[in-house]
Amino acid sequence: MADGVVPAGIPDWAREERGLTYPFDVLPESGEAIKVAEGVLWMRLSMPIALDHINVFAVEDGDGWVVVDSGLNIAASRESWDAALAGPLGGRPVTRVICTHMHPDHIGLAGWFCDRFDAPLVMTRLEYVMARMLLADTGQPAPECGAVFYRAAGWDEAQIDGYRTGYGQFGRAVSAMPPGYVRMREGDRLSIGGRDWRVVVGEGHSPEHACLWREADGVLLGGDQILPRISSNVSVWPTEPDADPLGDWLDSLERMKTVFPADVLVLPSHGEPFRGVQTRLDALIRGHMTALKRLERTLREPCRAVDVFSALFARPVGEGVRGMATGESLAHLNYLLHRGRVARERDADGVDWWTATAQETEA
Secondary structure (H helix, E strand, O other), rough: OOOEEOOOOOOOOOOEEEEEEEEOOOOOOOOOOOEEEOOOOEEEEEEEOOOOOOEEEEEEEEOOEEEOOOOOOOHHHHHHHHHHOOOOOOOEEEEEOOOOOOOOOOOOHEEEEEEEEOOOOOOOOHHHHHHHHHOOOOOOOHHHHHHHHHHHHHOOHHHHHHHHHHOOOHHOOOOOOOOOOOOOOOEEEEEOOOEEEEEEOOOOOHHHOEEEEOOOEEEEEEOOOOOOOOOOOOOOOOOOOOHHHHHHHHHHHHHHOOOOOOOOOOEEEOOEEEOOOOHHHHHHHHHHHHHHHHHHHHOOOOOHHHHHHOOOOOOOOHHHHHHHHHHHHHHHHHHHHHHHOEEEEEEEOOEEEEEEEHHHHHH
C-alpha cells in the first residue's frame, strides 16, 4: 500500500450476486482510498445511523481533485477526510465540490470543503435550492401543516409531538452552504481532468438528482439513484402532500434503461461498485411494481398509511424510521391515487382512509 491507496483488488474471477458483478474484493478503510477507474478514487465514511456508511469519490483534476459528495458534518467524517487529503490525495487541493443531491450525508461537508479550498460548489438547481430551504428550517418551530399531515397518515398524538420536537434536524449535520453555486443540469458535460462526464438526472429520491457518466470508459457516479442491494427511499413529505415521487422515480429508472449501456461500472453512494446496471434497474422497477400489487390487495379493506407497512417493508418498522416509512407508504398510495386505482377519504378526526377501487379489487 502506498500513500493510503489500496490496490483495486480485481481477481481473475468476479463475485456475483443476483445478476450483479462486484469487481473489488476489499473495502477502503478510514483515510484510505481504492482506485476504481483511471483517475477515480473510492473512499468510505462511517455514519452513526442504520445506513452506516457513505461512499465518496475523488476524481483527478489536473493538479487537484474534484470531490463527489462529502459525508455528514461530523467529527469522524472530517477526520477521515483529513487523513485522505494528506494520504492518498497527496496534499493536493480540491478544485470543485460536486454534490449529487441535497441529503445531509451528501452535502454535510460541502461548505467545509468550499471554505477550506475556496472551491466552487456544483449542484443541480432544485437540489441546491431545496438544501438552502431546509437549512432555513433549522431551529424553527414545526408548522401545523406537518401535524395535520402525520395525523392524516395515522400517527397518534405522542408521535406527532415527536415530530414537533425533532423538526428542523436537517442542519444539525450540514455545514453552512455556500451562498452561491455552479449549476449543472440534464445533458451537461463537465470536464474533469480533460475528460467529459455527462450529467444524467433522476427524480423521485430527491428533486433533481445528478448522476455523472464518463462515457469514454463507462464509469458512472450513481449517487443514490442506482444502489446495488437496497432501493433508495422515495417519500412524500408535508411540504408537498399530494406529490407523486414514485411515479417520477419509476419514470427515471425506465429512462435510464435507454441511456446506460449494460457494461458501465456503477460507483454507488452506498454498497459496493458493481456492473450489471440493466439488471439492477429492472430489479428496482420490478420490486416497486410487486409492492404496489401487494398494497392493492391490502387495500381491499380501508387502511391508514401506517397500516400498510407490512405490505411494503420486509421487516418491522421501528420508531426511528417511522417518518421515512410513512413517507414511502404515502408515495405508493399517492402513485395509485394519481392513477385512479385507490380512493382516499378523510374522517372527522382528520385521518385518511385508503381503499382500492372496485375495479382493481376484482382484478
